[in-house]
Amino acid sequence: MHDDRSLVESRLKRVLDERIRPAVHPESVPLEVSIWTAPGEPVPVAEGLAAPRTPIAVGDLWGAPWGTSWLTVTGTVPDAWAGRTVEALIDLGFDANMPGFQCEGLVYRPDGTPVKGLNPRNQWVRIAAPAAGGEQVLLHVEAASNPVILDYHPFLPTELGDRETAGSEPQYRLERMDLAVFDETVWQLVMDLEVLGELMAELPADGARRWEVLRAVERALDAIDLQDVNGTAAEARAQLTGVLAAPAAPSAHRISAVGHAHIDSAWLWPLRETVRKVARTTANMTALLEDEPEFVYTMSQAQQYAWIKEHRPEVYARVKKAVADGRFVPAGGMWVESDTNMPSAEAMARQFVHGKRFFLEEFGVENQDVWLPDTFGFTGGLPQIIRHAGSRWLLTQKISWSQVNRFPHHTFLWEGIDGTRIFTHFPPVDTYNCSMKGSEIAHAARNFKDKGAARHSIAPTGWGDGGGGTTREMVAKAARLRDLEGSATVRWERPAAFFEKAEAEYAHPPVWVGELYLELHRATLTSQARTKQGNRRSENLLREAELWSATAALRCGLPYPHQELDRIWKTVLLHQFHDILPGSSIAWVHREAEATYAGLAAELEALIARAQRALAGDAAGGRELVFNAAPHARSSVPAGGAAAPTATVPGSGCTVAARCEGGFVLANGLLSVTVDADGLVTSVLDTANGREAVAPGTRANLLQLHPDFPNMWDAWDVDQFYRNTVTDLTGADEVAVVHASDEAVSVRVARSFGSSTAVQTLTLRAGERRLDIDTEVDWHETEKFLKAAFPLDLHTERYAAETQFGHLHRPTHTNTSWEAAKFEACNHRFVHLEEPDWGVALVTASTYGHDVTRTVRDTDGGTTTTVRFSLLRAPRFPDPRTDQGLHRFRHALVPGAGIADAVREGYRISLPERRVTGSAGAVPPLVEPDLDALVVSAVKLADDGSGDLVVRLYEAHGGRARGRLATSFPLAAAVPCDLLERPWEGTRGEVVADGDGVSLALRPFELVTLRLTPAAG
């Protein structure tokens, strides 16, 4: 037979586009439209409905950037349409390719109840089926003229990302406002032909199935009268029933589809717009669930449910009912789909506490899946946190975005730093926005790396990022793919049903140990420094506020601020969303985040001051107390307690001497630090053992400036080639001693470069084997990357970087492509490098990105291992002025540090002491571990209001810890708990309580949460 395949395929495309799809709505009449534009931010629904309208016509422009317009559409169903299905078709000026990234609408009935959302892939509103002739139509549309930020030429700098700079130019033109007849038979024919056409394209050309489908399609096209598509669609469909009925092969890949709309809680739109995005999408999805009995929808992020509950109660009522019916499935168990690299241990834990608790309280459901399809990499600390939250499965597809290495599994056990293993699935469809296209389904089946051992994968199905969700077309296609020869099979399923099947069928899944590093978006560890500092500051202040409030509650009966802390935590958790904390949102989002963090800091400072005042007693008492919120004692102030300040250790005075060649030598008996005439550190000598930290021939604390213009994703990405060009900032405007006393000596170094300045203060304090480095940068660069380099005389294969509840090791070499791809990585408070007897810690109060490289010196053959902290970037998309202005950083170099020193100094730099004058002599800590390795992560009152004390601690050194947590109050009971403070059998170590403490034996990095009940009286 002659090969006419491409002829038939081209015919299918043209007839579908030009004749069959237009016949879905064969008749239409225009609607009358009028408009009112709100003067500023969105208004309440009642106000929008009541506002006076002016006429507007199709073709007219509307919508300044970020504006809200209320449209009223009216019309009459023609008598001739009686008995037929009638829909309103509303096109606000959509670009079909950008659902969620442009204007959107929410349709209301005259009484203000929401009907459904409007987006480029969802422009219809069902009026009646069957319609009565003469029926009056009256609808209102709350239309948001959100501007397009990510255009066809993406990543171009734009001023549209902030209402303050976006201007008032109308962004959209009304395209279509009609009442129309909906011909369901033609629509079904479109679905048949799309499914078969897309399947055909994926089938092998030498297989019979492809040709059987082709011939059936040809017969269907022959059956259509192009002048009467509506009259002949049924006959065309009849030609396709045979090929659509042929069942899938027994070995076919099995896809669990679940309706979904990934909705970024903020990104190319501000938080307030997400509130409305969620309402629009959710209104559509509850409506679709009513229309489609097989369909199942899932939505994550407790915060988004809380928004609907607060702002659109009618939509929330529909959600609650659908959840109760088991059709609308809360997914994951976190407050938001957060970043996981940067949140602190405690914050990561609270993401689960608040997420799970919301789902439990609102819906009575507790999920076991962790739903993070779009998060930029996953720390080695996360598996243990997932387990302690009572969850057991993780889903993400993001690792498929890695630039270099293909991850070897789609279904596997992921093992964290403590040995916890979590059953993990990467959907092989490689998207969280599956649209049931044949190419996607075929890709999932082909791509699935666990074939032969496993057969199931999941496909989150629906328009996402900016919302939209699943369409009726996707549901129709899924129905045809249920059991279709040549395709993977598709069933709508809850994520839990998928995970149960996937776990059951895979007895021995492969294991991946350590972090799930995303080989992309590495610059999200640095971009928008002020947002990151706001997060870190909030985390530290929350630790202090909880600790001192709990102490004051138990010691003085001060009421514990449960509600305030609950609200503040949720705000901090929201801002850890995977486009806010990573710095990848528009200027508006980061501007607001900085203001929000400032407000939280003020509130938390007030809570801390109130509790410390209660503990210290009357200020008129005149006795100074030093409060220590860190988990280790400091100058005889116990961890978690307060004591009178001690006098400086005698004989440990600091000195500073000028050098003849310029610069200074700072010394304190423990360290001798040489700063040269350029203000760079040429030597840091650990005097006790004569060991030099700075590699010979190098200079430390060197600021380095790189050009930084990635190939795309400006705020997200730094590409490897950035290192090819570097400017060392060695010129100094000033190198001067600014403080010299017995207690401390400081040298200030001022530099200018480009349009910016950097002032650094290097300080050595009495009795401390640590060089403190305070950096102030007035940053006015464009597309540059600023690093601070510390070339160390250390030979080591690997280094440690702190993460949640412990640290992980990364190689210092680039033997394989996997190591080479990790050229920028995340630390929390420290990185630590060591040879067997001696090491160095570099600690940081607020930066996350760093890199570590090694070279071998020509001079002496020794190894130089260079650690560089990432300070600032200056990408121009999506915020054209990212990071411009003043920034302050605090770092420290700790020579002679073991891992225990690194842990301790990391906390020290993050939690400065507070001095309060009062009448009390001391405040003993509520709890006190007797081992440095037992690190207290949180001290708080139980969330249930019982008055119990909750203490979370972990083994921080990576070894075994057998010790005791003493309580300074009589202890009635100590119960190991999960993160939600529920009694829990899962603790692996030993926990034995008696009347005044708890004996503990913890494994490396093991976490334990204890509920301590004080004895009555």
Ligand SMILES: [Zn+2]
């Ligand atoms: Zn996202």
